[in-house]
Amino acid sequence: MSQEPESPAPPAELRLRIRVTRGEDIAIGPGKIALLEAIREHGSITLAARQIGMSYRRAWMLLDEVNRSLRRPATTSAQGGQRGGGSVLTAEGETVVRLYREIERQAEQACAAQITALLAMVGDPE
């Protein structure tokens, strides 16, 4: 009676990961999109990095990769005011985030039937 009950196996989940590559470079991926969203929320690379649990240096490098891989940068420095030194998304940055999240959402909706069927095949033996 003192034995721990076995915890039930967690349910199967489908994860859809989208990357935009150019040759060897990953221009856009899930980590970079999460970083852009955190910058949009906090107006600061420092605070965005802290929220994601990433070093400032790593966040800065990812952002630099995104900005160099796009025709126009996704972020810009906010000048002056209380947020002097902060970072904000450009119109292009907003569009990149929106398109990425739309692709994720729409892909899952479009394939809902197949996703349900596939997930139903994963689990303990019948």
Next chain:
Amino acid sequence: MSQEPESPAPPAELRLRIRVTRGEDIAIGPGKIALLEAIREHGSITLAARQIGMSYRRAWMLLDEVNRSLRRPATTSAQGGQRGGGSVLTAEGETVVRLYREIERQAEQACAAQITALLAMVGDPE
């Protein structure tokens, strides 16, 4: 004139990767689907592993993970005949491969407009 011309930057590509997870375990992913397809083609884990450029041991382990994560196994041993000792897909294995590839294809079709827009934002500065 002896200088090598710079090769033009390759075009941006979108990669969509689908995984089915259960807790910490990856039940189904791109490598496992490629392995199942190679087994379907060759009727043998050895030949499938060779085609993919994977060790037999690694292929066997991936296959074991797939088969244990599904309610019914995706492969079975082919008995007797010239293929004695080979492996073939079960009906469930065929279905897993079909659903996985359908999700990939249908997701890209459903999001074609957003994918085109996103890819157009990646490239050299205007």
